[in-house]
Amino acid sequence: DTGVSQDPRHKITKRGQNVTFRCDPISEHNRLYWYRQTLGQGPEFLTYFQNEAQLEKSRLLSDRFSAERPKGSFSTLEIQRTEQGDSAMYLCAVTKSGGTDNYGYTFGSGTRLTVV
């Protein structure tokens, strides 16, 4: 148990379909991050939230991607009209800002998306 639950663990979808992933931190963390990891690469930053506010989005996050954190706890990442290039592992991470715990990152196990 990593302290961050991601659902589903695996998702296979047909090109053009919409998919939604969920990230549930077990305890309160005011910062939540989404990363994408493709095969053979390190994770790439997508977006992050401070409580419910989305503060930054990467240029990797096209208009087909949207993320929310409505109550400052769990978060969802939706991809519309999926493309084969969206196939990747989507990782969620949480941390508490400020103080010595500023970088106490906890990663979830990720959602592996395969677009066929």
Add this chain to the structure above:
Amino acid sequence: AQSVTQPDIHITVSEGASLELRCNYSYGATPYLFWYVQSPGQGLQLLLKYFSGDTLVQGIKGFEAEFKRSQSSFNLRKPSVHWSDAAEYFCAVGDSWGKLQFGAGTQVVVTP
């Protein structure tokens, strides 16, 4: 812009031998540096981190890393590798907002 380079894509090491993984970074301010390990099908686990102070940082599982500002490096070391250390290792640099920039990773294979 920050960036991280891990020059070695793949390293093979004998069990019991020493291991060193290289990491070079580019960052305009004082860097926050990290090493993560990822085993197949597993999430990322933090091995160690450097913010300031002593440039030799001790981490979990017997790993250590040394920050060398003059060389823009943060190399990871372990004196004696165990078979369970076979995994992919990622170096990362963080900004003040907690956003991480990862390197491409180094795959470590441990032979008997």
